[in-house]
Amino acid sequence: MTSENTGTDRAQLSVEDFEQLARSAPEPTALEFLGGRPVTKPGRDGTHGCILMWLLKQCLQQRPGLALYPEQGLKTEQHRKGRARPAGSLAPEGHFAGQGEWSEPEGVLMAVDVTPHAPETDPRYRSEKRDGYAAADIPVHLLIDRDACTVAVHSEPEGGKYRGRMSYPYGATVEIPAPVGITLETEKLKDYTH
Template sequence: MTMTTDRVHVYPEEFDEFSRILARTTDRVRLELIDGKLRSKAVPDGDHGLIIEWLTRQCMQSRPELWLYPEQGVKAQAYRQGRARADGLLAPSGSIGGQGEWVDPGPVLMAVEVTSYDSDTDARDRTEKPRAYAETGIPVYLLIDRDSCEVTVYSEPDGVRYESARTVPFGKTVNLPDPVGITLETEQLKDWVR
């Protein structure tokens, strides 16, 4: 693949090839393809990992038939032309097997993003990802925002955007609507912010 500055969009096939090559050479960069544009994603810090661990435990206690797949790639956006690397995808246990790096979103009940302390978090996690996941039809998008110390639950995707978004500060109880059907006590999230 040849990278040029005169072309704005990257095709999914080109992205997949570039991503495979990069994965063989480094584990310090994670790539995504949103709106035809190549994006890099920060490698998570330790507190980020603890948040995913916390959420995995919450999900397992409430719904043991589900699994939170960390740092999973998913085919996103209309017609699956995007490639998003979610911090977590909640789906029935075993449902993403045999698909390679970029799984089909069909069985996914919820996509999860935990903000990182980098310059493009606002555009990526708060704007691009909700739209991409809604276009894909993922029923729930959970944003754990360490900058604002808030949790936002997006639901009711209409193919363009999520029609419902509920934001609560860390420390409050938040209900993840069906088909997830889990209640989270978010007090512990206060321990993992700068």
């Protein structure tokens, strides 16, 4: 009797094996571990950096005791079996001191992702990473979607999903709920559409 591989029978990599693979990956390769499989995080371009700097300035102006840490590895998903690198993690200043490459999500107020211009990454940003952050009880996920020119705010994690979901076009005033509690004026994001 033979069994046909339908593509759904994937060998699962252990978290420990993944972490070893990530440590040995050549620079500047960044890996994430989503849904039990390693995935390559696309490289960032200048526009990505400009968007992250725009957000950093707004966060620091409104919440000076917080910092937006770029690319900090977080343990996500149920039972912390995922590994994600959000574009930014909003947490109290000094929060990640003494923590390793993959930090526990407790104390992170918001995970931020900025989509690249690479259609194959869409499911990761729009569902896999978002749901991993929710399962790790990160209070807010902010997704800046460069293809759709929208800012999506996901909040109120419960049962591995965010109950609160709002999407705004670039140019709108976006209220980020507690515990973040900031207002984003997104008109500047229109300058970063290409």
